[in-house]
Amino acid sequence: MNPSLAENPPRTALGRFFFAQETPFGMALLRIFLPLTAGIPMALRFPHVRELYTTDGSPVQLFEMYRQGAVLPVPSPAVAVPLYGIMLLCMLSSIVGFRTRTSLCVAIVLYSYFNVLDGIGTLTKYSVIASHLMLLLAVSHAGSVWSVDAFLKKRSGAVNVLPPRFSVWPARLVQLMFAFIYFGASITKIQTADFFSGDQMRYWMLSNWNYANPIGEAVAMSSPLLLISAYLAVIWEVLFGVLVWRPRGRAVMLGAGAFFHFMTWLTLGLYVFPAVCLSGYFAFMSEEDIVRLRRISLFRPLKTVLRLPALAVSRVANSFPQTVPASVTWTCLIAAAAIGATEAELQMDLYQNHSQSGLLSLKPMDREVALMMLRDKKTVREHDKFFNFEIGTSTIGYQLSNRRSEFSVGETMIAQCNLNPPHEDMWVECLLLDDEERTVEQFGQFVPRENLRANFFYTIGSRLVTGRYCMVLKSANQEICRRHFSLNGKSSDAAFDVSTN
């Protein structure tokens, strides 16, 4: 513990919030998991370093996307490749906690640099969050426990038996960062048109822009679920910054957060974003949490497993003579990473510049296909202007919440069509046909271009007899979709009433 803080602990609540003394177990876990989750996508980019980040490729800086020109220097492959290798090694070095602060400082600079260099295919919000976390790790004492640095310090006899304690302000800043992130995300959602109708979420889940999300595709077709989850997500995001500081609130908020991020993986096909965020959650673990976890019998068998990395580290570290300074070893590793990356990239020869067969050829295209794409003058088919057409009896948040194929006399049927924007001002009709295709009822309404749906309300009355019917959606005098249903129960004297909304 810092002597002055041990003698004069902070008196105010704010002072205790930022400068209470704890062993940074949570930050150490963040140090182990964050470079792993953020580093794997970067390692997968290694074969394309030349293409993404160098003068021999096609990088587009974030600054250029904001119309500020190429502010950062674009490196040649001879510079970028070794730097990229150094970045990956520094991330690995952070995981094992070897020269932790130096490694994190180098990693954060290079990670941010490469991200900003490729604003199209590398930089995204998860890399921004990872950059923040790396910066806060770099100013913390995350390498003081569960690290090679800690082992080396112990070997030199420079530490006490008890783990070291430091001010908790870096962990607090991580926690505050998450509060800001979620609050900002809630503002975005509140300001996004049609978020609370579920339309936006549905279209995102049906996109194939991330990894496969088969569960998301199924969820996308359930409007009530989308609507409820939209409200729950925003409520949780707003409450996070308020409740996460209380002991019970923290468990609920972090549990909800873990569930939220897990669901983004299942329904949106996001892999790295949830992994980075959940890594950040380790910063919420206090010293007491770790002590409590160690007491739980469930975790006791894990102790042996968790000792294995420590044993491996000590064995590797012991193979180096104590007289060799860690900084020298680290520098040698950096040099090896730079040289190794350069050699590996040259061997990969991305563009096949050095192959005996010469440059790769452009793939010829079938002339018919090319002309079809170049001369396509198709107008949008009428049924492509519609997302779907369903019949039911109730709505939640203007969306049909139950799909029905059986109705009874006296019920009010809601026939709802959802439209794909952008669409022009339209006249949409709904026809009720009997089982012999005779039109029983017909009604229409204008759907202005800003509307995403149209509802037709039918109170089923005495004009119908029990039997099979179908509701047909028509637009521009073309049939778009039909929904069959059967009418049960006896006829009443009520009139068959049609209205639109």
Add this chain to the structure above:
Amino acid sequence: MTRMKSLLVLGFIAAYLSALTFGTVAHALKVGLCGNTLSYYVVWDMFCGWSAWDARTHLIAEGASGQYYEVREPWGEFHPFGHLARIHYDNTNDLLPRHIQNVLRHTAHEPIDRVFTIEEVWPKQYNLPPGLYDEHFGRPNDKLSYYHLRAVFRDDGTLMSIYPDWHAKQKLQAVYDNPRLRRQSANATSLFSTLYNPSEARAGSNLNTSMGAGLSTN
């Protein structure tokens, strides 16, 4: 903790929280964000809305012989966030010219006259797997893609012509499909050779037109 170290720590905390606050307030009130690249690091707009139409970008090169080629990396596309190539994530169209230049520079081909950028779009409901599609739509999945010419480039990536994207075109058509607006635009003040140019007038020119450095309708 020494006094200097304490001051540095307090300064860091204050600066960091100020940056986060700036991002959140600016994002909420929509002030001070435009043109500020670094705001990307403090604004949390992870959900900015999604289109009802899925889109892909195709680049077609026309050779001097009239043969068409796909301008696609023969060494293998890089898929940054899923199974889609990097070019499809280029919402701002900043990558297009460099991508063309890079692919053509590193491939063997005949002289290329032009490179066309084609936007392919289709409604997203056709992305559903067959079982789910049958359950919810009750009609065959007759997915049809619409192709739209977005831009034409030279082989060095120089832009020759550019057109509104498919969404903008649909919106413009929807607005223009109004006889009253059409009549009004046809009867509106002509933009040709009728605008007064104060700069030209000061230079002594009696012929003031909209051509040249003044207002351009292009």
